Amino acid sequence: MQFKWARSLKFKIALIFSIGLAIAFSINLLIAVKTIHTQKEEEVENVLKHLLVESTDEYITIPLNPSSNVNFLYTIPHNIMILSDSEVNALRFVISANPHRTNDKLIASSIKLSNNYYLNAISDHQKIDKATYKYTQKLLIRYIISLLIILIIIIFTLDFYMRPLELLAIKTREWKRESPFDLVLDDASSEIKEVSTAFDALVRRLEGYRQKEAELFKEAAHELKTPLALMRSRLDVYENSINYNKDKFIIDLGHDIERLTRELKNVLFLESSDFEETSHIGIIQMLKILENKMAILIQRKGLTLVLPNETFSVLASARLLFKVLSALLENAITYAQENSTIEVGCDSSKRQLWIGNQIGHEKYLFSSKIGEKILKRLSREIGFDYTITQDETYFRIELIFNS
Secondary structure, eight states, rough: OOGGGSSEEEEHHHHHHHHHHHHHHHHHHHHHHHHHHHHHHHHHHHHHHHHHHHHHTTTTOOOOTTTTTTTGGOHHHHHHHHHTOOOOOOOOEEEEESOOOOOOSSSEEEEHHHHEEEEEEEEEEEEHHHHHHHHHHHHHHHHHHHHHHHHHHHHHHHHHHHHHHHHHHHHHHHTTTTSSSOOSSSSOHHHHHHHHHHHHHHHHHHHHHHHHHHHHHHHHHHHHHHHHHHHHHHHHHHHOSSSSSHHHHHHHHHHHHHHHHHHHHHHHOOOOOOTTTTEEEEHHHHHHHHHTHHHHHHHHHOOOOEOOOOOOEEEEEEEHHHHHHEEEEHHHHHHTTTTTTEEEEETTTTTTTEEEEEEESOGGGSSSHHHHHHHHHHHHHTEEEEEEEEEESEEEEEEEEEO
């Protein structure tokens, strides 16, 4: 049989608190019992000392020694009266050369006689232990009742203060996509309110990610159906026309496949970075890393890459910023005219970065429709504005980062 309540946070908090409270009560009980026992011993010692003083002052008329009969001391009315209201038990009067001392078994008090012998009054712990035991029982019952009352108060208090968590769970279960989304709890404690706010932000980010995925697949379906339709049309023409040259068909189909591949690459370029931590990133350091990474491609086309002397830092996701700059620089290198120069400029005062190159014969990534959409979306995630300038011979893209 499983007890779900035993796994609840409320039960665990109450259990931990009750264990701590029980330990505190146990320590307090041990200290109280020890203190009471010690006080009872001191009281018995005082009673025994009083008996000795009264006996020696009024009833002992001759010097006593170890062989003397001291039975008369037990019948003194004053002693009997005092003993009836005390925890003295099994009283013994003993005369010895040395005084008796209190120990774990006996309680003793001594008085020195005129002949240098000691009259000792000795009692055992039986009545003291019995009285201490009764007190311990009463105190233990009071502690248990107090613990139960405190636990009941704790449970009701926890139930009151943790009710917002139940409300948060209900809100989450009952939320529907078409309904306004709000998981923030205004009447909760600061800790629960913090969890509520964080959970609200998390779900909003997940919802935003879902919407971006839907938009991305919608755009992908729109952009990819054109080359697929062209390929289907070419196949139909090739199948139904005897004049369609096979070599031309292969070339045209190859171009369609290249276009399809390019558009598919553009679609796969975008990934979500909703859960990545941001940090301060130096632009020039990242550009130098990219220069080393693309050195072979630059050398193969005979290009010259000019990096800026100025730099500034950007607060963004390092992986996403690296991906954007890598795509911009890679496309500039890939689609630049051979043996030309690629200029990377920087204006730290305006937080501006630009990449310019002479245009080759291939289509530039961010001049395509889906490329523009991808760059627009990435600009919102990283935090920059962009402009694209081009003519027949030159292509330039500028990024202006937010402060």
